[in-house]
Structures are given as structure tokens and as C-alpha cells.
Amino acid sequence: MNFKDKIDSGRLPEHVAVIMDGNGRWAKKKGNQRIFGHKNGIKAVRDVVEGAAELNIKYLTLYAFSTENWNRPKQEVDALMGLLVSTIESEEKTLMKNNVRLLAIGNINGLPKDVAANLNKLIDKTSENKGLSLILALNYSARWEILNAIKNIVEQNKKEDFDVNKIDADFFESYLNTKNIPDPDLLIRTSGEYRISNFLIWQIAYAELYFTKVLWPDFRKINLYEAIIDYQTRERRFGQISEQLN
Numbered sequence: 247m248n249f250k251d252k253i254d255s256g257r258l259p260e261h262v263a264v265i266m267d268g269n270g271r272w273a274k275k276k277g278n279q280r281i282f283g284h285k286n287g288i289k290a291v292r293d294v295v296e297g298a299a300e301l302n303i304k305y306l307t308l309y310a311f312s313t314e315n316w317n318r319p320k321q322e323v324d325a326l327m328g329l330l331v332s333t334i335e336s337e338e339k340t341l342m343k344n345n346v347r348l349l350a351i352g353n354i355n356g357l358p359k360d361v362a363a364n365l366n367k368l369i370d371k372t373s374e375n376k377g378l379s380l381i382l383a384l385n386y387s388a389r390w391e392i393l394n395a396i397k398n399i400v401e402q403n404k405k406e407d408f409d410v411n412k413i414d415a416d417f418f419e420s421y422l423n424t425k426n427i428p429d430p431d432l433l434i435r436t437s438g439e440y441r442i443s444n445f446l447i448w449q450i451a452y453a454e455l456y457f458t459k460v461l462w463p464d465f466r467k468i469n470l471y472e473a474i475i476d477y478q479t480r481e482r483r484f485g486q487i488s489e490q491l492n
């Protein structure tokens with residue numbers, strides 16, 4: 247029995263989120279520049295998107311560029327932005343063919359104009375696709391998202407008689423970038439780091455966390471299957487006790 251056959255299709259995570267980490271170390275190990283790692287990271291992105299679509303996973307979120315990543319050397323930031331534009335352009339056919347809907351979270355207006363324009367074009371083009379929703383977190387950080395939500399709540403509810411008790415979890419979530427997207431069930435981080443790094447902090451409150459030592463450019467469908475098989479061994483209690491679950 248191969249790994250894929252071990253997956254219980256009735257208990258799939260609806261939403262898988264991934265912190266793709268280790269591109270730089272992968273390149274360094276091979277005696278190459280960091281950007282070589284990012285370029286090979288695209289191969290992993292392709293394989294994992296295909297793997298998630300084949301399994302009928304509904305949502306896949308990839309942490310592609312954080313608000314803190316601007317602090318990297320300019321050469322690396324420029325190369326990453328260039329890679330984004332070329333990937334967005336080259337993947338259009340594949341996304342359409344595989345019925346993938348592209349979405350983005352993060353401060354998209356703060357990206358270079360050509361990146362934002364290409365991205366928005368592909369988001370529009372794929373908006374009617376009904377298969378996997380692929381969400382790219384770009385110029386994203388959870389603290390930025392939460393602060394942005396608070397600013398918008400205050401800005402848009404400036405009435406004197408606004409009842410603050412209206413602010414429950416559903417109300418707050420309607421101001422997040424992930425509005426209408428279910429919370430991740432499974433969060434994967436590659437490269438052996440055990441951190442959340444400002445990613446989807448509100449949304450992963452009840453996610454199952456999975457850490458692997460595999461560096462992102464080496465990550466393939468089989469590694470996704472392993473993560474899902476591990477996820478399916480977890481008991482998700484959401485604060486209840488085992489006996490209450492069935």
C-alpha cells in the first residue's frame with residue numbers, strides 16, 4: 247500500500263496551510279546562491295498544488311512572502327518578486343486546466359505594481375474555478391492583518407450608538423483577509439524550525455501543527471501525504487473531552 251492509499255478520503259483536512267521554509271539552506275548546502283533555492287521552491291509549490299488538487303482538498307494557503315521579508319538583502323527581495331511575476335505568468339494554463347481558483351491575502355497594494363497587476367489579473371481569470379482554492383500569502387503577516395482589521399472596524403463603525411458587544415468572533419473574522427475562508431485544519435512547516443513566524447495567528451487557534459525537517463525545495467506530494475496521514479491520527483477535541491466526540 248503506498249502513502250496515498252493510506253489517506254482516509256472521508257477525513258481530509260479542508261484547509262492546509264504551509265510555511266515553506268528552508269530554500270536558502272537548501273541552496274547553500276548545494277554551494278549555490280539563495281535564489282537558486284527559491285527557484286527550486288517553485289517546483290515544490292507545483293507538486294504540492296497538484297497533490298492537494300488531486301486529493302480534493304478545498305483550500306491550500308502558502309506563505310510566500312511576509313511583511314518582514316522586505317528586510318532581506320535587496321537583491322534577494324528583487325529576485326523573489328521577479329520569480330513571483332514569472333511564476334504567475336507561466337502557471338495560468340495549469341491553474342485553468344486544473345480548475346484551481348487563485349486568491350491572495352496580505353497587503354497586495356504594497357507589492358510592486360507589476361506583481362500586484364499580474365496577480366490580480368490571474369485572480370480574476372480563475373475566479374469562477376470550482377476546484378482547489380490556492381491562497382498565496384504575500385506581503386502578509388498576522389499582526390498586520392489583525393491591526394488592519396481593528397482599524398477597519400473602528401473606521402467603519404464610527405456611530406455613537408455602536409454596541410461593542412457586536413464584536414464577537416464572527417464579526418471580527420469578517421474583517422480579516424481570510425473572510426469566507428475556513429480556518430486551517432492542518433499547518434505544515436518545513437525545514438525543522440518550530441515557529442509560527444507571524445502566520446495566520448488568529449486562524450490557527452485549533453489547527454493541528456506538523457513540522458518536518460524536509461527543506462522546502464525537496465518537499466513533494468509524498469511529504470504532503472505523510473503530513474495528512476499524521477493529521478488523521480490526531481484527535482481534535484476543540485476543548486471537549488474524548489467521550490463527547492462521537
Ligand code: FPP
Pocket residue numbers: 266267268269270271272284287288291308309310311315329330333334382437
Ligand atoms: C523560505 O525559505 C521561503 C521564502 C521566504 C519564500 C518562499 C517563496 C517561494 C517558494 C517562491 C515563490 C512562491 C510562489 C507561491 C510563487 P528561506 O529563504 O527562509 O530559507 P532559509 O530559512 O533556509 O534561509
